[in-house]
Amino acid sequence: MKSMLDAIDYVCREGKFEKTADFIQHGNTSCMLHTIAVAYYSDYFAQKIRIHYKRRELLIGALLHDYFLYDWHDGLPKRKIHGFTHPHYALINADRDFNLTDTEKNIIKRHMFPLTVIPPSVREAWIVCMVDKICSVYEVFAKDPYIRLRKILKANRVSVG
Numbered sequence: 001m002k003s004m005l006d007a008i009d010y011v012c013r014e015g016k017f018e019k020t021a022d023f024i025q026h027g028n029t030s031c032m033l034h035t036i037a038v039a040y041y042s043d044y045f046a047q048k049i050r051i052h053y054k055r056r057e058l059l060i061g062a063l064l065h066d067y068f069l070y071d072w073h074d075g076l077p078k079r080k081i082h083g084f085t086h087p088h089y090a091l092i093n094a095d096r097d098f099n100l101t102d103t104e105k106n107i108i109k110r111h112m113f114p115l116t117v118i119p120p121s122v123r124e125a126w127i128v129c130m131v132d133k134i135c136s137v138y139e140v141f142a143k144d145p146y147i148r149l150r151k152i153l154k155a156n157r158v159s160v161g
């Protein structure tokens with residue numbers, strides 16, 4: 001959990017990550033809680049399957065994968081294609097605010113595969129791409145999502161909106 005909290009601290013300090021707490025992602029899950037959950041479970045999964053992976057880059061890429069910084073439920077006509085376009089906007093914002101590695105860029109840019117046609121090219125991005133889908137479906141249906149994770153975050157004074 002320490003690496004995770006360090007990564008959250010880094011994206012809050014260097015960029016506008018806290019702003020993602022203001023936007024709803026799915027159901028009643030904020031964009032911030034969603035990306036923290038994707039980072040947490042991507043890291044958990046990578047450890048479970050015992051692969052070699054770049055842990056810090058996986059965590060930061062996952063935290064920034066939906067760093068598009070707008071409310072995609074605002075009803076604007078262009079939001080109809082949000083699913084296809086938001087990785088691009090997330091990458092533009094993240095690239096502006098952080099010194100991203102190629103792995104982090106790949107995680108952000110390719111996380112909507114297969115909706116966006118080009119697949120991830122690194123294992124960290126494949127994991128985030130898969131975990132993002134599982135978390136998204138869970139958030140749509142869960143009444144009170146991520147109870148345990150929210151408790152941990154609260155104990156560490158991370159407010160997720």
Ligand SMILES: [Fe+2]
Pocket residue numbers: 065066086087111112
């Ligand atoms: Fe996304």
Ligand SMILES: [Fe+2]
Pocket residue numbers: 034038065066132
């Ligand atoms: Fe996502």
